[in-house]
Amino acid sequence: MVPWKWATMLETARNTRTDSRRDLVTELLGLWLVLAVFLDGWAHINLPSLETFFTPWHAALYSGMLATAAWTAAVIWRNRTPGQPLLQAIPPGYRGTAAGVILFGTAGGLDLLWHELLGIEVSLDALVSPTHLLLGFSQFLILGTAVRSARAAGKSGGLKHAGNQGLTPAAIFAVVLMTGLGAFFLVYCSAFVRPGPTAVFVPAPVGTPGRIQSELPVVITLASYFLTTALIIAPFLFTLSAARRPARGIITLLVVAAAWLPVVMVGLHPYSISGAAGATIAAVVADILLTRIPDSWLARRLPAVTAGIAALLWTGQLVAFAVTDAIRWPVSLWLGAVVLSAAVAAGLALLSSWAPGRSAPSAAGTAVGRS
Structure with a gap:
């Protein structure tokens, strides 16, 4: 091979390693933020007497953002050549990071003003407060840095990933962190923090007084199963959109982010611990089974794969409930929750792989096989 081509390949490999380390540092700072x-959130749930913006818990968050801002500035400055405008010096994937840092600072100021004028949120309103949602959106921008970097490198053709063919380890880590942040903002409808099928439910005929009130907790729990299924399966499908094979351990990592972080935050109730443990064990089993599925079969049967993952996760949770406590829902109800969750997972796979003019299996193969 011509010497200059060797030099170009070596320079590309060196830049790839440097970019990967840089993205990993960014995502570790993102872990700090999450x-x-x-x-x-734990402080707001367990210390309801909080009446000020200036708390140790806010200090942990805002110090993490200051560290992220300093690191982002250093990344941009080190990437700058003499005389180059700063905007042109921002590395691929980091424009969103810089925007997230600026947005967080703006939203933080608005949040301080909000609390001074309207007080501290003490319940569900804290998760849907406009200033808190802005803070959350800014963090999503920051956490997505490694994903954007991997996409930019893939488009340039200068990055090859033998293990996952499209997403770096830092990008996989970013997807897991974003799943965790999503679990925080959706904790009020998480299937991992509710008693679920362990709660007593006595079906009442239509027209019975109090029927709607008695069914409401079950309705909320069923909706929680569907939404939590989507929270786990959608990121899994996203990682598949850039790889031929699922990343090793991806289901377990997503379940840990979606289950254990909320479970710890709400106070480690026995039923939530057992349910999360059962789902985690099932996730490990799912990851092992995924390593044994042939590429061609995975491409053609993606909806069946995601349906099986969802059914396995919630079956694991139910088994843990049965072992540690009891399942008090009628069998038609808890089994129906598993079946419907599997249907949600299959539907997401179909939507992610559908393309006009193609059959679903062919389109699924295209989505999974895209590198």
């Missing part, structure tokens, strides 16, 4: 968010 843990600080859950810590602040």
